[in-house]
Amino acid sequence: MTVSVIIPTFERPELLRTTLESVWNQTVLPDEIIIGDDSRDDRTEKLMRDTLLSLSPVPIKYFHHVPSLREVKNVDFQYQQAQGDLVLHLHDDDPIYPRCLEVLKKPFEDHPEIIASFGLQRMIDEAGNLTEGAEKVNEAFFRTPDREGIVDGFLAGAVSMFPNNGFLVRRDAVLSIGYSDHGRAGKATDFYFGLRLGQLGKPFYFVNDYTAMCRIVAESQSRTATADNAYRTVKILFEDCSSAIKSYPELEKSIRDRIPIAITLAAKLKDRKTAVQWMFSKYYRSRLLTPRGVKRMLLTLSPF
Secondary structure, rough: OOOOEEEEOOOOHHHHHHHHHHHHHOOOOOOEEEEEEOOOOOHHHHHHHHHHOOOOOOOEEEEEEEOOOHHHHHHHHHHHHHOOEEEOOOOOOOOOOHHHHHHHOOOOOOOHOOOEEEEEEEEEEOOOOEOOOOOHHHOOOOOOOHHEEEEOOHHHHHHOOOOOOOEEEEEHHHHHHHOOOOOOOOOOOOEEEHHHOOOOOOOOEEEEEEEEEEEEOOOOOOHOOOOOOOHHHHHHHHHHHHHOOHHHHHHHHHHHHHHHHHHHHHHHHHOOHHHHHHHOOOOOOOOOOOOOHHHHHHHHOOOO
């Protein structure tokens, strides 16, 4: 099986370089690397042209989109350009460990029925240092040793056990659904992609080994003031997965964990009807009279 690596990037040339170097240092090299550059300036293009293209041990297809495609269309474009049977999907600021491709590719050789594989993540700061509790993110998303092996693809996508990057996926499976959310998922595009991939009804594979890092940077879309991740995620789960929620205790727990911030965001986005529905749902109503519950109620009812 051949492997393509895709890396969408936006005005972070030095972080892109670090991530590229982590791909070059793999114990098993990919067959090609595809970079979709949405930068408004030419810093990344210059670095690629003057330095990185000639240094790469792997053929690179580099595209500078002018005007920018924006994130969703950029990623969709790269999947379409990829020629590999499998695609390793990376973010430009998240390097991978040297054995990432080796350990994620092996499950496809042993279990031809799977359509995706993924491993553990460690959180790092902007300088690349491990953050406090760098590995706790895995427990929060049910990436625990007892779950190693073949996993239910729907569950992995619905509870974000399937990570937002650093995963290996069958290209034909992605092309069958497309990466585009058609404007539905807001900032939760990575979650929605994983959910739809899981809804294909095919198994995923979880490798209990550290394969990728997730860098926390100030401009990350999930940390911006306008981020609506939790709101969009909970809304999609209720709209698309209501009949399945009772069958998955993990999914019920995931909703309980996400719904407080989702209510706050619904109120801030003036979706008061949804905020009230969620506050009085079984996932939150026991917390209504807590200080934070009262604060969310007042925020929802505020006319401003």
